[in-house]
Amino acid sequence: MENKLTLYGFNNLTKSLSFNIYDVCYAKTEREQRDYIAYIDEQYNSDRLTNILYTVTDMIGATVLNVSKQDYDPQGASVTFLIAEESMIPFSSDTVVAHLDKSHVTVHTYPEYHPDNNIATFRVDIDVATCGEITPLSTLDFLIGSFDSDIITMDYRVRGFTRDLLGKKLFIDHHITSIQDYIDPTTLEKYDAIDVNMYQSNIFHTKMLIKEVDLQNYLFNADVYEIAPKTRLNITNSLRQEMIEIFSGMNVY
Template sequence: MNDQTNQRIELHGFNNLTKTLSFNMYDICYTETKKEREAYIEYIDQEYNADRLQHILTNVTDMIGAHILNIAKQDYVPQGSSVTILVSEGPVVEVPVDSNNDHIPMPDSVVMQLDKSHITVHTYPEYHPYEGISTFRADIDVSTCGEISPLKALPYLIHSFETDIMAIDYRVRGFTRDVNGHKLYIDHDIDSIQDYLPDKIKAAYDMYDANVPKEQIYYTKCRIRNFDIADYLFRPNKGLTEKEKGDIEAKVKNEMDEIFYGKEKTE
């Protein structure tokens, strides 16, 4: 994994760079009947409900060294969940109430270095009306301003979800200045998002990059490398014939291809 510790540059004022890590994660499952499809959706809604998503994002906040300001969460009907956490680089500092002037309200607290940062996740479980394929998508955004970096939490987020396909993008926006007034458009080294992934994750996925370093845009798409049909059956079925296994494998792999290449196959 890339060493994220760089020689510290003395800045003029606050670090105004905005670093945004966004990605989609897809889990794919073969659900033979309508009853199985509905059971899969129920399973996903329980496994990734708003409370668990909040726990995951709270861990992310700790990992990147941010401080929580506010949490909003929601479980939706008929399915899906969302969590949004507003964070800051600096801590919340308590301010005493002015007891000498009862007519002027004083704030209970102020935020030091409030820097327009947030962490969000939205989930989208769904299924094909008759092909037997169900999918679960999680959209995650970690946007930080200041020195804290969302890339630190990337491996943990990948491990927190059942993931067959991932589309990850990272972008640094704006600029900050050094003490001499020179603009800095990035404050850390990066050639690829893969630099921030451990070898175990890179070994598990086929990956390709589409990077625009001049614009501080980095994109990596990932597809699970090893395929075992047993991993994609919602309910294990030992009575499947080889032909049935082959048909199911073809459907699941077709779904993977369409998501990975962003194009639906036509007959």
């Protein structure tokens, strides 16, 4: 990020980063679907999600004030962090006042499966809301890499305003043209990505869809070479269709 701005008072800007991450899998039988959901539920339980959020909080330089976590029956988990950034604001040459910017980080998981085409989907929702100089954009590569991400939708918004020393209102305090600017190029190479941005409102939206579908990576407890070639093609088509609809946000097929 760029050098900090010299402001009058403290930074009032609110920066929100929202993720939806989807992992898609083929599970042929009802038993396999249940086993996949159970596997995902164990892999991404509240304890592991808590560790991920601790890393996110450390990356943005914030302090954890409170942690709330919960595993759900029959599946799913949620974790919420209340976080803070402490900044020191001089009001005179010999007076300093501490200002505490309270923010939060949350994660929720939603394992589910399609009733007709044997496709199971694992969705993770992550929200990082910060106040002041902290921005969550630096966590993008870590969050994408923390999950098996086939489809990713991301929203970043800067709200409110702060003032410089002359009293001029600043509605954003860093340069950004796209969320993709803050993602490692080697990660972007693996995805097709599109932007839908509203620059005048400081709203940025990016969607990413995995380019290559290696069928073996999408089979649960099955070997691709034990499946007939025609069936492999049908499964791959079903997986790709499910991904495209999630990526598009509409029923295409």
